[in-house]
Amino acid sequence: xxxxQEHSFWALKEIRKRTxxxxxxxxxxxxxxxxxxxxxxxxxxxxxxxxxxxATRKNDNAYIEEKNWIHVRKIFGYLRYDSYEELAxxxxxxxxxxxxxxxxxxxxxxxxxxxxxxxxxxxxxxxxKTPYQRLIEPSQIxxxxxxxxxxxxxSLNPAQLKRSIDAKLAKLYQAYEEKKRSLYVDPHEKRVPHxxxxxxxxxxxxxxxx
Numbered sequence: 208x209x210x211x212q213e214h215s216f217w218a219l220k221e222i223r224k225r226t227x228x229x230x231x232x233x234x235x236x237x238x239x240x241x242x243x244x245x246x247x248x249x250x251x252x253x254x255x256x257x258x259x260x261x262a263t264r265k266n267d268n269a270y271i272e273e274k275n276w277i278h279v280r281k282i283f284g285y286l287r288y289d290s291y292e293e294l295a296x297x298x299x300x301x302x303x304x305x306x307x308x309x310x311x312x313x314x315x316x317x318x319x320x321x322x323x324x325x326x327x328x329x330x331x332x333x334x335x336k337t338p339y340q341r342l343i344e345p346s347q348i349x350x351x352x353x354x355x356x357x358x359x360x361x362s363l364n365p366a367q368l369k370r371s372i373d374a375k376l377a378k379l380y381q382a383y384e385e386k387k388r389s390l391y392v393d394p395h396e397k398r399v400p401h402x403x404x405x406x407x408x409x410x411x412x413x414x415x416x417x
Contacts, residue, residue: 210238212246219246228342230253230255236265237260290382300375308368310337311359315336
């Protein structure tokens with residue numbers, strides 16, 4: 208919960224553990240959750256090249272920013288999920304069914320070239336591939352890791368993955384509705400005052416008698 212330096216650093220290390228290839232570089236935006244001594248020293252110690260975006264250039268990481276819709280908003284929408292119960296459901300989805308669905312079942316087109324012809328831009332795209340298909344191309348990952356990924360791919364049922372995702376999204380929305388009901392206060396409801404305790408009453412001043 209939150210995006211402090213410590214939370215972001217812990218999350219990056221968890222991501223690195225699950226990544227099936229070695230990290231050679233890390234390119235972040237200019238937020239303080241990334242540009243700090245903790246992450247800088249870690250990258251130097253691990254031999255990871257650490258680069259950042261240019262100031263005032265919010266779209267420097269365009270390949271990342273363009274995924275905000277497909278990986279976040281299209282799935283979870285624009286409701287405010289801010290409870291620990293909701294966080295647990297979302298993390299469960301990203302670590303399990305959603306991760307498998309996105310990486311093994313959802314193909315992505317990659318821009319190959321673009322050419323300006325008069326007032327129009329003509330774009331050519333490569334054949335759409337899933338992240339898994341791009342990763343197992345020759346010399347991308349060690350052979351042992353490749354065999355492990357193939358085993359995961361052959362064990363998946365895309366239809367079952369989709370049903371599980373929908374079930375957990377329904378559970379997330381139910382948690383949101385319950386939270387909203389618990390926070391709702393009817394302005395016309397008669398409020399019963401709390402019991403007044405003795406120490407809550409202002410005591411009369413005590414003075415010396417004449």
